[in-house]
Amino acid sequence: MTPNHGSLLYEGKAKRVFLAEHEQKVFIEFKNSATAFNAVKKAEFEDKGRLNCQISACLFELLETKGIPTHYLGVAGDSWMAARKVEVIPLEVVLRNIAAGSLCKETPIIKGTELSPALLDIYYKDDQLGDPLLTELRLERLGLLTAQQRSEIETIAKNVNNFLKSFFNQIDLILVDFKLEFGIINSGEIVLADEISPDTCRLWDKRISDPKARILDKDRFRQDLDNLLEAYGEVLKRVQGACAKPRNCL
Numbered sequence: 001m002t003p004n005h006g007s008l009l010y011e012g013k014a015k016r017v018f019l020a021e022h023e024q025k026v027f028i029e030f031k032n033s034a035t036a037f038n039a040v041k042k043a044e045f046e047d048k049g050r051l052n053c054q055i056s057a058c059l060f061e062l063l064e065t066k067g068i069p070t071h072y073l074g075v076a077g078d079s080w081m082a083a084r085k086v087e088v089i090p091l092e093v094v095l096r097n098i099a100a101g102s103l104c105k106e107t108p109i110i111k112g113t114e115l116s117p118a119l120l121d122i123y124y125k126d127d128q129l130g131d132p133l134l135t136e137l138r139l140e141r142l143g144l145l146t147a148q149q150r151s152e153i154e155t156i157a158k159n160v161n162n163f164l165k166s167f168f169n170q171i172d173l174i175l176v177d178f179k180l181e182f183g184i185i186n187s188g189e190i191v192l193a194d195e196i197s198p199d200t201c202r203l204w205d206k207r208i209s210d211p212k213a214r215i216l217d218k219d220r221f222r223q224d225l226d227n228l229l230e231a232y233g234e235v236l237k238r239v240q241g242a243c244a245k246p247r248n249c250l
Contacts, residue, residue, distance in 0.1 A: 086183025
């Protein structure tokens with residue numbers, strides 16, 4: 001099902017954003033595209049968009065029950081989500097519970113090292129620049145946030161991590177690390193935006209010890225492993241088994 005949407009506002013690597021009938025509402029279509037290494041590597045996986053959309057919807061609704069403000073309004077089809085229109089803050093906030101990925105390439109920290117408390121990194125969201133990691137002074141120089149806004153974003157991010165880490169643990173998944181994005185809605189409130197899915201989270205299966213077989217996220221694509229859709233489907237099955245059916249906004 002495709003909602004009755006307006007013109008295309010934005011198209012990214014994994015989603016398209018369309019105007020809705022209300023000026024402060026948008027429809028988001030989750031694409032079947034998979035990209036890695038700043039879109040140097042690309043492929044299409046039939047049904048990937050639906051899987052990410054439904055996983056994100058469940059997780060956004062769970063976060064809302066914990067008082068986390070989000071852009072999410074409801075599902076609008078298998079691969080469609082309705083959301084509040086936001087002014088995107090061009091930052092990526094990454095929470096790391098276990099060392100993996102770029103952290104192990106940029107530092108001598110060994111992959112698999114537990115990080116407690118979680119490491120919070122902030123990156124400038126710009127593909128042409130390679131989404132660079134920001135230092136404290138660089139973030140201040142960019143002037144993208146007030147001190148209060150930064151504090152608010154970091155508090156929300158840490159609360160999201162605490163909840164999701166516990167939630168995933170209950171369904172035998174390890175939340176290794178994940179990326180969050182934020183936006184500002186018409187009222188001026190900062191809300192969690194974008195998506196929360198195996199595209200934006202590293203998730204390991206607690207029931208499997210093999211370091212490759214346990215991967216249930218986009219690292220399967222990055223590392224040329226098979227069964228990407230099966231991995232995403234397993235995440236959806238476990239998430240749906242622990243939460244109510246997402247609300248339909250149509």
